[in-house]
Amino acid sequence: MNRCQFVEDHQRRFGVKRLCDILGIARSSFYYWRRTAPARAARQAADERLAARIRKAHRDSDGTYGAPRVTAELRDEGGQNVNHKRVARIMRAIGLQGVRLRRRHRTTVPDVAAVKAxxxxxxxxxxxxxxxxxVGDITCLSV
Structure with missing residues (x-):
């Protein structure tokens, strides 16, 4: 629950001015929050619809596609044009991520037959x- 929601819930009992003063928020911020509630609800509903499309594209790739490829898939299938940042944000929110294939770089191969120092x-x-x-120390520093 955010502070504006708290003011909304308790405004009949204590008044908006007193609650805003106690919570340290401007009254104009509370009224702006209340005025923009329908837009936030519409955006949340649109994000939920987009999340369903993202889940489908991610599932179709066997869970390997990340945000850039999922975005490309969504653009290819048509409909609403989406930004890769929005897709990444929604994927983070619903707990999806692509597979990262990274080759391990091995800098030193120890010789098992060598005599230890x-x-x-x-x-x-x-x-x-x-x-x-x-005393010396040989440390591999990432570049």
Whole structure:
């Protein structure tokens, strides 16, 4: 429940001005929210209709298509022209996502027969004086 809905529900008992002051919202914002309620309801209904079309296109692809391909499918079948951002938003809302096929990049292949480097400092990294122990670290940093 948002704050404007709370004001709408309790306005008869406490008044719009008092509730808006307590909740920290402008009265004009409440009245704008109330005035635009039919448009929001219409958009939600349109999104639900579009969600059904998205589910069908996603199901027809065996769950592999993501938002760009689903958008292309919806455009190919005709009807309402949709934006890929809207399709992505609705897919996120209904919990659908495409399959990501990514090849794993293996940077190092260890030689099992190679001799391991000895631990010359015995995992003791404290030094009594400067320049007596040197330790290095080879870390693979993503570029």
């Amino acid at each position: 000895p631990d010359l400092i015995g995992r003791d990294f404290t030094a009594e004086a400067p320049n007596t122990k040197y």
